[in-house]
Amino acid sequence: MSQPEQPTVLVVEDEPAQREVLAYNLGAEGFTVARAENGEEALLLVDELAPDLIVLDWMLPSVSGIEVCRRLKSRQDTRGIPIIMLSARAEEVDRVRGLETGADDYVIKPYSLVELMARVRAQLRRTRAAAVGQRLEFEDIVLDPETHKVFRAEQTLKLGPTEFRLLSTFMEKPGRVWSREQLLDRVWGRDIYVDTRTVDVHIGRLRKALCQHGGDDPVRTVRGAGYALG
Numbered sequence: 001m002s003q004p005e006q007p008t009v010l011v012v013e014d015e016p017a018q019r020e021v022l023a024y025n026l027g028a029e030g031f032t033v034a035r036a037e038n039g040e041e042a043l044l045l046v047d048e049l050a051p052d053l054i055v056l057d058w059m060l061p062s063v064s065g066i067e068v069c070r071r072l073k074s075r076q077d078t079r080g081i082p083i084i085m086l087s088a089r090a091e092e093v094d095r096v097r098g099l100e101t102g103a104d105d106y107v108i109k110p111y112s113l114v115e116l117m118a119r120v121r122a123q124l125r126r127t128r129a130a131a132v133g134q135r136l137e138f139e140d141i142v143l144d145p146e147t148h149k150v151f152r153a154e155q156t157l158k159l160g161p162t163e164f165r166l167l168s169t170f171m172e173k174p175g176r177v178w179s180r181e182q183l184l185d186r187v188w189g190r191d192i193y194v195d196t197r198t199v200d201v202h203i204g205r206l207r208k209a210l211c212q213h214g215g216d217d218p219v220r221t222v223r224g225a226g227y228a229l230g
């Protein structure tokens with residue numbers, strides 16, 4: 001096989017200086033970089049280029065970053081593209097979470113480029129791992145990394161992207177106890193500032209999702225230690 005193609009990263013940012021700094025640094029990391037200065041252009045470029053990852057500013061003229069994210073995550077063909085949302089204030093991040101746009105990660109401005117690059121790499125590692133992954137099974141639960149589908153007792157389960165990654169982490173090693181910090185590392189990526197309470201919130205959602213057609217809650221809370229599947 002020839003060398004793998006460089007991943008394409010789409011940068012969506014209306015501030016020219018910020019857009020160029022991002023594009024320059026992503027290019028220096030070896031990525032193929034595409035730029036969009038507004039939401040409409042971003043949506044067109046996604047269709048045209050099928051990028052491997054999108055760095056998306058929240059504040060954009062006309063179609064906001066949130067709306068771009070929502071549209072892409074509601075489409076079957078684009079929902080698997082990881083989106084890292086850039087936001088000017090921490091309160092916005094809370095709002096983003098509240099709105100459940102499905103963004104895969106959030107970075108608060110002003111951000112460190114080193115940190116942002118680490119998050120980009122973490123997201124790409126995850127999608128690559130999932131792309132070569134095999135079906136995982138635990139009791140009556142089946143997770144298919146290729147189609148991003150989860151079944152329980154042969155019924156399809158609806159899961160958000162974070163819950164999906166949590167479940168794949170659990171299903172790689174059933175019975176293993178994961179601390180909140182380990183889950184943050186695996187699911188949200190290293191060097192990322194996310195409160196450990198966020199883990200609890202998403203575990204709650206995962207439990208609900210796993211039981212949406214009935215069945216027992218397979219996620220075990222291990223007091224003082226964390227969580228395990230089975």
Ligand code: CA
Binds near residue numbers: 013
């Ligand atoms: Ca902006």
